[in-house]
Amino acid sequence: MKANRDISIPVNDATRKVLHILEEEGLEAWMVGGCVRDALLGRPVNDVDIACSGLWQQTQAAIEAAGCLAFETGVAHGTLTALVEGETFEVTTYRVDGSYSDGRHPDSVSPARFIEEDLARRDFTVNALAYHPERGLFDPFGGRADLEAGVLRAVGDPKLRFAEDELRVLRGARFASQLGFAIEPETLKAMRAQCGLPETGLPDTAAADAGLHHVAAERIALELTGLLCGDYVHDALMRYADVIFTVLPELRPLWKFDQHTKYHVYDVWEHTAWVVQQTRPTPRLRWAALLHDCGKPDAFFMKDGVGHFYGHAQLSEPIAHEVLRRLKMPKKFSREVCLLVREHDTVVPARPKQVKRMLRTLEGRQDLFRDLCNLKRADSMAHSPEHQTGIGFAADMEECLEQVLAEGQAFSLKQLAVKGGDIAALGIPAGPEVGRILNELLEAVLEERIPNEREALLQEASRLR
Numbered sequence: 001m002k003a004n005r006d007i008s009i010p011v012n013d014a015t016r017k018v019l020h021i022l023e024e025e026g027l028e029a030w031m032v033g034g035c036v037r038d039a040l041l042g043r044p045v046n047d048v049d050i051a052c053s054g055l056w057q058q059t060q061a062a063i064e065a066a067g068c069l070a071f072e073t074g075v076a077h078g079t080l081t082a083l084v085e086g087e088t089f090e091v092t093t094y095r096v097d098g099s100y101s102d103g104r105h106p107d108s109v110s111p112a113r114f115i116e117e118d119l120a121r122r123d124f125t126v127n128a129l130a131y132h133p134e135r136g137l138f139d140p141f142g143g144r145a146d147l148e149a150g151v152l153r154a155v156g157d158p159k160l161r162f163a164e165d166e167l168r169v170l171r172g173a174r175f176a177s178q179l180g181f182a183i184e185p186e187t188l189k190a191m192r193a194q195c196g197l198p199e200t201g202l203p204d205t206a207a208a209d210a211g212l213h214h215v216a217a218e219r220i221a222l223e224l225t226g227l228l229c230g231d232y233v234h235d236a237l238m239r240y241a242d243v244i245f246t247v248l249p250e251l252r253p254l255w256k257f258d259q260h261t262k263y264h265v266y267d268v269w270e271h272t273a274w275v276v277q278q279t280r281p282t283p284r285l286r287w288a289a290l291l292h293d294c295g296k297p298d299a300f301f302m303k304d305g306v307g308h309f310y311g312h313a314q315l316s317e318p319i320a321h322e323v324l325r326r327l328k329m330p331k332k333f334s335r336e337v338c339l340l341v342r343e344h345d346t347v348v349p350a351r352p353k354q355v356k357r358m359l360r361t362l363e364g365r366q367d368l369f370r371d372l373c374n375l376k377r378a379d380s381m382a383h384s385p386e387h388q389t390g391i392g393f394a395a396d397m398e399e400c401l402e403q404v405l406a407e408g409q410a411f412s413l414k415q416l417a418v419k420g421g422d423i424a425a426l427g428i429p430a431g432p433e434v435g436r437i438l439n440e441l442l443e444a445v446l447e448e449r450i451p452n453e454r455e456a457l458l459q460e461a462s463r464l465r
Contacts, residue, residue: 005136007144009039014085015048016133018063021084022091025062027054029091030115030130030138037126040137040147041179050091051118051130055111056080059091078111094118097164116140123161123168124175124187125153152176152183158190166212169194170223170247173240177230183240195246211246220247221327228286234277238270250319251290253297260307265384268296274382275375284333285371288340289378291320313345336368344375350396352404356411356446359404364412366405373398410445410452413438417454423461437464 015031022029032051039045052059056075059082063070069083070091078093094112112118115138119128125143137144146153152175154161154168162168169191172183183191189199195212212220224247227236237244245252254269264271276289295315301308320341324334339362348358355369362368373394380390410416416438423434441460445452450460 003130003132003136003138007040007131007137008133009036009131009137010045011131011133012087014087015089018048018050018082018084018089018091019132021062021066021068022050022052022054022059025054025058025065027052027058027062028115029053030132030135032115032119032130033122033127036129036131036137037143037147039131040129040144048087048089050082050089051094051115052091053094053113053115055093056091059093063091095121097121120155122155123165123171125155126175126179126181128155146184150179150181152179152181152187154184154187154190158187159193162190162194166194167215167219167223169212169243170215170220170227173236173243174223174227174230176240177227177233177236179230180232180235188240191240191243195243197242197246217326217328221329224248224327225283225287228276228290229281229283231281233286234273237273237276241269248323250323251294254294257297257300258307259296259309260302260305262306263383263387266382268293271382275378278378278381279374280371282371284336284340285374287324287337288320288344288371288375291323291337292316292341292344292375292379294319294323294341313342317342336365339363339368340372340375343372344379348397350393350400352400352407352409353446353448355397355400355404356409359401359411360442360446364414366401369401370398373401410442413442415452416442416445416457417452418457418461422454422458426458426462426465428465437461440464 011031019029019031029050029052031048033049035045035048054062056072056078059080060070060072063080063082063084071081071083073079073081073090074092078095080091082089082091094115094117096110096112096117115130119130119138119140122128125141125146127143128141129143130138132138141155152172172187172191175181176183192199227233230236241255245255251269254272255267257268259268259271266274272290272293275292276286279285279289293312293316295317296309296312298315299309299312317338321334321338324337343358343361346358348354358372359366359369362372376397377391377394380388380394383390404411418441420430420434420438423437424430428434428437441457444450444460450456
C-alpha cells in the first residue's frame with residue numbers, strides 16, 4: 001500500500017529536522033500515532049513520536065552525529081528520546097510484539113522491516129497512522145475514514161487487541177471522551193468481553209469476575225483522569241458505564257438510582273455525568289464531581305412519597321477516600337478532592353462571615369473555594385430546570401470571596417495581627433496552649449466579636465489565659 005501524497009498536515013521545523021537527520025543516514029522515518037491523528041482532526045499537537053527503520057543504536061549515532069542529544073529512555077523496546085531545537089521526540093524502531101502472557105506487556109519485542117508491521121500492533125485504527133511531509137499519509141487500516149466517521153475501531157481482531165493489553169479497554173473509553181467518537185460495535189463487544197461483561201451492556205447485577213485484572217492501579221487512575229477531563233465526558237460516562245464500573249465498583253449503585261424528588265430529572269448516575277461535564281476540566285474538580293454523590297444510595301429514604309438524601313455528602317466522603325486510596329492517588333490530591341466532596345452540599349450564605357468560615361474549612365485555600373463554587377454551580381445545573389437556584393448562589397459566593405480578598409479580611413492563622421511569639425510573650429509557654437489561643441482568636445475574628453487588630457487580640461489572649 002502506498003502513502004497518500006494528497007494529504008498534507010502542518011509539520012514544524014524541528015520535526016522536519018529529525019526526519020531529515022535519520023533519512024540522511026539511509027534510514028526510513030515517519031511521524032506516527034496520536035500526533036498524526038490530532039493534526040488530521042485540527043487539534044493541538046503536543047508530542048511528536050517518530051517510528052524509524054533503524055535499530056536504536058543507529059538512530060542514536062545519527063542524532064549525535066548531527067550535534068543533537070539522544071537519551072536512552074526505553075532502549076529495551078527500541079526507544080530513544082531526541083532533543084532537537086529545544087523539542088523532545090521519542091524515536092522508536094519499527095517493531096512487532098511477541099505474545100502478551102501477562103495481559104499487559106509483550107513478552108518480547110522484535111525489530112520489524114516495514115512501517116505497516118509496526119502500525120499493525122497498535123490499538124485503534126485512528127492511532128495506526130503514519131505521515132511524512134514528502135511521502136504523505138500512510139493509512140493501511142482505514143484510520144482516516146474512521147476519523148471522518150467519528151468511530152473508534154480496533155486494529156485487526158478486537159478480541160486479540162484487548163487480550164494483549166487490558167489497558168486498551170480504558171484507553172478506548174478515554175478516547176471516546178476526548179474525541180467525542182463512538183466505539184464501533186464489534187470493538188465495544190470485545191472491550192466488554194475482556195472485562196467479563198455481557199456483550200449487550202450492563203447486567204442487572206455485578207459480574208463476580210468483572211474487571212481489568214492485569215492493570216496497575218496507577219495506570220487505571222491515569223486513564224480515568226484523562227477520561228474525566230474529556231470534552232465529551234457525559235456521553236462516555238453514559239455509554240460505557242459498565243466498563244467504568246469494573247474499575248470503580250463503588251459507583252455502580254448510582255446506575256438508574258431514581259431520586260424520587262422534584263429537584264431532579266435524572267437518576268444519580270446521569271446527574272453525576274452532567275455535573276462532571278459542566279465543571280472545569282481539571283483533574284481535582286472532575287474527580288470531585290464524579291464522586292460527590294457516591295453516598296446517595298446509602299443515605300436514601302422515602303417520606304410521603306418523596307426521596308431524601310440527608311447527610312449524603314458526609315457518607316460520600318469515605319467512599320471517595322477509599323476509591324482514591326485504591327487507585328493510589330497522591331495523598332494531597334485525595335485530601336483536596338474529599339474536602340470538596342464533603343462540603344459540596346454545605347449551605348454557604350454569600351456573606352463575609354460565612355465565606356471566611358468556609359475558607360477556613362478549606363484550609364484557607366482560595367483555589368479550593370473557587371472549585372467548590374464551580375462544583376456547586378455544576379451540581380445545580382444538573383437539577384430539574386425549575387430548581388437551579390444554586391447557580392446564582394454559587395456566583396454570589398464567588399463575588400463575596402472577591403470582596404473578602406479585596407478588603408484583606410482574615411480567615412487563616414497567618415492573617416492574624418498577632419503571631420505565636422506575641423502570645424508566648426504574655427508568659428504562656430510555647431506549645432499547644434499557644435496554638436489553642438491563636439485558634440480561639442481566629443474564631444473570635446471570624447465571628448466578628450473582635451477586630452483583627454494587635455491590641456484587641458492581645459487583650460483577648462490575656463483573658464483567654
